[in-house]
Amino acid sequence: MLLERIYDEDLAQASYFIGCQAKGEAVVVDARRDITGYLDLARRHGMRIVAVTETHIHADYLSGTRELAAAVDAEIYVSGEGGEDWQYGFEATRLHDGDAITIGNIAVRARHSPGHTPEHLTFMVTDGAFSDEPGYMLSGDFVFAGDLGRPDLLDEAAGGVDTRFEGARQLFRSLKDVFLAQPDHVQVYPAHGSGSACGKALGALPSTTVGYERRYAWWAPFLQNDDEQGFVTELLDGQPDAHAYFARMKRQNKEGPTLLGELEPLTELEPGQVAQALAAQDVVFVDTRSHREVHGETVPAALNIPGPAKAASFGAWAYDPEAETTPLVLLAPDGQVAQELRDHLVRVGIDHFSGYVTTLDGLPTVTPPTLAPADLDSFDKVLLLDVRNKTEHAAGTIPGSQQLSAGRVLWHTDQLPADGTIVTYCQSGVRNSVAASALRRRGFNVVELDGSYAGWRTWDQDRANAPAPTK
Numbered sequence: 001m002l003l004e005r006i007y008d009e010d011l012a013q014a015s016y017f018i019g020c021q022a023k024g025e026a027v028v029v030d031a032r033r034d035i036t037g038y039l040d041l042a043r044r045h046g047m048r049i050v051a052v053t054e055t056h057i058h059a060d061y062l063s064g065t066r067e068l069a070a071a072v073d074a075e076i077y078v079s080g081e082g083g084e085d086w087q088y089g090f091e092a093t094r095l096h097d098g099d100a101i102t103i104g105n106i107a108v109r110a111r112h113s114p115g116h117t118p119e120h121l122t123f124m125v126t127d128g129a130f131s132d133e134p135g136y137m138l139s140g141d142f143v144f145a146g147d148l149g150r151p152d153l154l155d156e157a158a159g160g161v162d163t164r165f166e167g168a169r170q171l172f173r174s175l176k177d178v179f180l181a182q183p184d185h186v187q188v189y190p191a192h193g194s195g196s197a198c199g200k201a202l203g204a205l206p207s208t209t210v211g212y213e214r215r216y217a218w219w220a221p222f223l224q225n226d227d228e229q230g231f232v233t234e235l236l237d238g239q240p241d242a243h244a245y246f247a248r249m250k251r252q253n254k255e256g257p258t259l260l261g262e263l264e265p266l267t268e269l270e271p272g273q274v275a276q277a278l279a280a281q282d283v284v285f286v287d288t289r290s291h292r293e294v295h296g297e298t299v300p301a302a303l304n305i306p307g308p309a310k311a312a313s314f315g316a317w318a319y320d321p322e323a324e325t326t327p328l329v330l331l332a333p334d335g336q337v338a339q340e341l342r343d344h345l346v347r348v349g350i351d352h353f354s355g356y357v358t359t360l361d362g363l364p365t366v367t368p369p370t371l372a373p374a375d376l377d378s379f380d381k382v383l384l385l386d387v388r389n390k391t392e393h394a395a396g397t398i399p400g401s402q403q404l405s406a407g408r409v410l411w412h413t414d415q416l417p418a419d420g421t422i423v424t425y426c427q428s429g430v431r432n433s434v435a436a437s438a439l440r441r442r443g444f445n446v447v448e449l450d451g452s453y454a455g456w457r458t459w460d461q462d463r464a465n466a467p468a469p470t471k
Contacts, residue, residue: 020104055140082119115171116149184211243407271362382420
């Protein structure tokens with residue numbers, strides 16, 4: 001048996017390629033939308049992908065299940081659990097608790113494990129060449145290394161009302177009935193790692209075991225003591241902000257993401273072409289450099305989506321493809337980087353591109369306004385906005401600030417003053433630049449605090465430690 005993990009550092013998301021060498025067939029679990037990596041794996045191992053499936057209706061990225069299946073003519077399998085409201089809207093074979101996908105001697109058996117979402121499946125993998133019992137678990141967003149999938153996303157991002165409490169209780173039962181029912185040696189491969197917003201304390205380890213989590217996980221004592229209420233309280237406490245784009249991902253993944261097909265290479269554009277398109281508001285310019293470089297100069301109304309490393313995460317905060325379809329022009333040093341940027345952005349459903357440019361020369365430019373920490377108190381502002389996570393804000397913030405995270409601000413502009421100047425900050429300036437650029441494009445007058453919270457803290461401590469003036 002072959003089991004390979006394909007990890008996306010951008011969204012902290014893992015998918016899995018399970019292959020039978022004897023039969024030359026494979027199944028892919030939780031594929032993302034840019035599918036080249038799976039095709040390359042199959043080609044390298046001389047295998048044919050015959051089945052594509054997923055653990056649940058994902059919230060943080062657009063599923064590539066349909067995309068990959070269409071490209072290789074594979075069978076699609078999705079959950080049939082969760083009740084009427086959680087049925088997928090596209091044609092696929094439904095899996096219920098106990099059903100299996102079989103390739104050669106390998107069985108990938110579905111276990112219904114609700115809690116993170118009502119329809120969630122966990123896949124138990126048995127390598128029949130060695131054992132008739134499962135040795136591997138693909139746990140999706142059920143159990144992570146050191147944490148559990150949060151049950152409050154449906155409230156936070158998908159319009160649910162107090163579903164988190166029943167979700168937490170379901171998660172408690174799923175741990176008892178599904179996870180802890182497995183022997184200690186079973187290797188656990190989750191769908192996310194450290195940095196994902198699908199839990200509050202995900203570990204960076206790529207895998208764990210049932211025995212390790214049974215003994216050391218934060219939730220283990222609650223299960224040992226059958227303390228459901230204590231578990232629910234602890235699980236729901238301190239969950240991070242859910243990004244607003246999660247709601248769109250849920251809807252699109254349930255109904256079935258648009259198929260991309262084979263994409264043509266992005267076209268390199270002349271600056272003159274882009275300048276004309278910008279003047280006509282026919283394109284959105286995406287400055288993919290660091291916030292420090294952007295603060296030197298950028299294109300008016302440009303979005304700062306630094307990349308390619310985190311382009312999917314930041315792009316989903318700054319651009320809403322449901323609200324507009326204006327195509328993007330990417331600033332990239334060459335065509336290879338431009339392609340990598342597009343691969344990241346399509347993972348969150350940003351699909352429309354005019355091309356790319358390699359320079360700002362020949363384009364109109366502006367210098368985004370910034371403010372030194374020493375000038376903050378005297379500056380004429382209507383709002384000081386902290387775009388960090390609510391848990392960061394609670395741990396320490398600049399007095400008088402209001403919190404609205406960078407992943408939510410574009411969808412909650414009704415909470416911002418329409419007139420006057422807004423001063424924004426995050427921890428170091430990266431998230432702040434993304435959010436500020438999106439707000440400026442919406443017409444808000446935004447000034448970024450130079451150095452953000454870290455810079456202000458240093459200035460404030462230096463001020464407090466400064467010797468008193470002598471008379």
